[in-house]
Amino acid sequence: MEVTVKENEFVVLSISEVSSSLSTSFSKSEPVFARFGSGSGAPELRFGQESQSGADIVINLRASQLFRLGSAESLCISEVFEDNKETGYSRGISIQFKNEEESRAFHCAFEQWKTEMVVQGSPLPNGAVSTSTSKFDEKIEASSAKMYFHYYGQLLHQQNMLQDFVRTGTYYAAVIENRADFLGRVVVDVGAGSGILSLFAAQAGAKHVYAIEASEMAEYAKKLIAGNPLLNERITVIKGKVEEVELPVKADILISEPMGTLLVNERMLESYVIARDRFLVPNGKMFPAVGRIHMAPFSDEYLYMEIANKAIFWQQQSYFGVDLTPLQRSAYEGYFSQPVVDAFDPRLLVAPAISHVINFTSIKEEDLYEIEIPLKFACSVSTRIHGLACWFDVLFNGSTVPRWLTTAPGAPTTHWYQLRCVLSQPLYVMPGQEITGHFRLVAHKAQSYTIYLTLSATVGDMLQTSSGKLDLKEPYYRMSQPQAYSSAQEPNQLLQTQDVLTQSWVEDGLVPVQQPSPNHGAELHSL
Numbered sequence: 039m040e041v042t043v044k045e046n047e048f049v050v051l052s053i054s055e056v057s058s059s060l061s062t063s064f065s066k067s068e069p070v071f072a073r074f075g076s077g078s079g080a081p082e083l084r085f086g087q088e089s090q091s092g093a094d095i096v097i098n099l100r101a102s103q104l105f106r107l108g109s110a111e112s113l114c115i116s117e118v119f120e121d122n123k124e125t126g127y128s129r130g131i132s133i134q135f136k137n138e139e140e141s142r143a144f145h146c147a148f149e150q151w152k153t154e155m156v157v158q159g160s161p162l163p164n165g166a167v168s169t170s171t172s173k174f175d176e177k178i179e180a181s182s183a184k185m186y187f188h189y190y191g192q193l194l195h196q197q198n199m200l201q202d203f204v205r206t207g208t209y210y211a212a213v214i215e216n217r218a219d220f221l222g223r224v225v226v227d228v229g230a231g232s233g234i235l236s237l238f239a240a241q242a243g244a245k246h247v248y249a250i251e252a253s254e255m256a257e258y259a260k261k262l263i264a265g266n267p268l269l270n271e272r273i274t275v276i277k278g279k280v281e282e283v284e285l286p287v288k289a290d291i292l293i294s295e296p297m298g299t300l301l302v303n304e305r306m307l308e309s310y311v312i313a314r315d316r317f318l319v320p321n322g323k324m325f326p327a328v329g330r331i332h333m334a335p336f337s338d339e340y341l342y343m344e345i346a347n348k349a350i351f352w353q354q355q356s357y358f359g360v361d362l363t364p365l366q367r368s369a370y371e372g373y374f375s376q377p378v379v380d381a382f383d384p385r386l387l388v389a390p391a392i393s394h395v396i397n398f399t400s401i402k403e404e405d406l407y408e409i410e411i412p413l414k415f416a417c418s419v420s421t422r423i424h425g426l427a428c429w430f431d432v433l434f435n436g437s438t439v440p441r442w443l444t445t446a447p448g449a450p451t452t453h454w455y456q457l458r459c460v461l462s463q464p465l466y467v468m469p470g471q472e473i474t475g476h477f478r479l480v481a482h483k484a485q486s487y488t489i490y491l492t493l494s495a496t497v498g499d500m501l502q503t504s505s506g507k508l509d510l511k512e513p514y515y516r517m518s519q520p521q522a523y524s525s526a527q528e529p530n531q532l533l534q535t536q537d538v539l540t541q542s543w544v545e546d547g548l549v550p551v552q553q554p555s556p557n558h559g560a561e562l563h564s565l
C-alpha cells in the first residue's frame with residue numbers, strides 16, 4: 039500500500055463540479071492536484087493545476103463532507119462562503135481518482151486534516167474555538183487532557199517507558215514470537231507514542247500499521263519511522279485521538295500500551311476499547327487482550343508510621359505564634375488519601391491474593407467508569423493489617439506463544455512498581471481469620487479514579503471495620519526513598535534491600551533508570 043496519506047498532496051485524474059462544468063478552467067492534458075493545508079488558518083483543500091495559478095478551487099474542510107460514489111470516485115459537498123459568511127447553499131465536486139487505493143488514502147487524509155485542526159482548537163471562521171464533541175472530550179476535563187498530551191509529547195517521557203526493559207522487552211517478545219498474528223495483517227497502534235510498537239509490528243511482517251497518536255509525539259514518531267527505511271513504507275502515523283480519527287480500512291489486530299498505575303489510571307483503557315469498537319474486524323486480535331488487578335492485605339508497620347508521622351507538623355500549637363492544630367486532622371486524612379507507589383517485598387502480604395479480570399476484547403467502555411470488587415481473604419498470620427496491596431498483569435494471547443507482562447511484587451521491577459492503599463485505622467487479625475470488604479474505583483474527569491476501600495474482620499464478638507477514600511491521581515511516590523528498617527520488623531528489611539539493590543545497579547549503570555510517569559505517573563500527577 040502506498041503511504042500517500044502522510045502527504046498533504048494528491049494527484050487526481052479529474053474533477054468536475056456537479057452544477058457547472060469546470061472544464062473551461064482546468065486543462066484536460068494536465069494533472070489536477072488536490073492539496074490539503076491551512077493557508078487561511080482553517081483546514082482547507084485546494085484543487086488546481088500548476089499552469090493555472092490563481093484559478094484554484096478552495097474548499098473549507100470544516101464545512102465539507104466527502105462521500106464515496108464508487109471505488110475510485112467520490113463527491114465532496116461543501117458549504118459556500120462569501121466574505122466569510124455562509125451563503126446557505128452548497129457546491130458539489132466530483133473527484134475521479136487513479137485507483138481505489140488512492141481514493142482510500144485521500145479519504146483518510148481528508149478526515150485527518152479536518153480532525154487535526156479541530157483537535158488543536160484552531161479558530162473557526164466566526165472566531166470561536168471549536169468544541170469537538172468526541173467521547174473523549176465529553177468525559178475528560180480539557181485542562182487534564184492538555185497536561186496529559188503535553189507530557190506525552192516530550193521525548194524524555196517516552197524514553198522513560200522505552201527504558202523500562204521489562205515492559206518494552208515483553209512487548210517485543212510477544213510480537214516477534216507471535217509473528218504469525220502480524221504477518222500480512224493490518225495493525226492499529228492505539229496511542230503510538232514514539233511509534234515503537236508500530237515498528238515492532240512492522241518487523242513482525244505487518245502489511246500496514248496505522249500509528250495513532252494524539253500528542254505532539256506524532257511528529258517525532260514520523261521522524262523515527264522515516265529513519266527506519268525497511269519498515270517505514272508500511273507505517274502511517276496519524277495525529278489525533280483514537281476517538282476522532284478515521285481509518286481507510288479495518289484492522290486485523292490492535293496493539294497498545296494503555297496501562298496506568300493499578301492498570302486503570304489515565305483511563306486510556308477506555309480509548310483502547312473505543313478503538314476496538316471503531317477499527318477492529320469482528321474477532322480481531324488485541325495485544326494485550328486481558329488485564330488483571332491483583333489484591334492482597336499487607337502488614338507494614340514502618341510504612342504506616344511513616345505516613346502517620348507526616349502530619350505531626352500540624353500538631354504544633356505555636357508555629358511562629360500560630361496554632362496549626364485546627365488543620366491536623368485534615369492533614370492526617372490527606373496523607374492517608376494518597377496511594378503509595380513503591381516496590382515492596384511480597385512477604386509483607388498476609389493472605390493469598392485475589393484478582394479481578396478485565397477482558398479488553400469484550401468489556402464495554404462504560405463498564406470501566408465504575409469498578410466494584412468484593413474482597414474476601416483468609417489471613418495466614420496473627421498481625422496488624424495496614425491496608426490493601428495491588429498490582430496488575432496483562433496477557434498477550436498470541437496464537438504461537440501466550441505471554442504475560444507482570445508488575446507483581448518480587449518479579450523484576452517495572453516503572454509501574456506496585457500500589458498500596460494504607461488505612462488510617464489498622465485491623466488486628468488472627469491466623470485463619472476471614473477478612474472481607476470492598477474495593478471500589480470510580481472514574482473522574484481528570485483521567486483517574488477515586489478509590490473507596492473498606493476492610494472488615496471479626497475478633498471474638500467484635501467487628502472491626504476500617505475505610506479509606508484515596509485519589510489515584512495523587513499517589514505518594516516512595517520508591518526513590520530507601521528506608522532503614524529496624525530489625526524488629528524483619529520482613530521489611532527485604533523490601534528496602536530490593537530498593538537499595540536497584541539503586542546501586544542504577545548507579546553502576548547496570549539497569550536503566552526508571553522514573554515514575556503518569557501512566558506511569560509522577561510528573562503528570564504533580565502538574
Ligand SMILES: C[S@@+](CC[C@H](N)C(=O)[O-])C[C@H]1O[C@@H](n2cnc3c(N)ncnc32)[C@H](O)[C@@H]1O
Nearest residue numbers: 190229230231250251252253278279280295309
Ligand atoms: C503509555 S504511552 C505508550 C506509548 C507507546 N505505545 C509505547 O509503548 O511506548 C500512551 C500513548 O498513548 C497516547 N494516547 C493516550 N490516549 C490517547 C488517545 N485517546 N488517542 C490517541 N493517543 C492517545 C499518549 O499520548 C501516549 O503517547
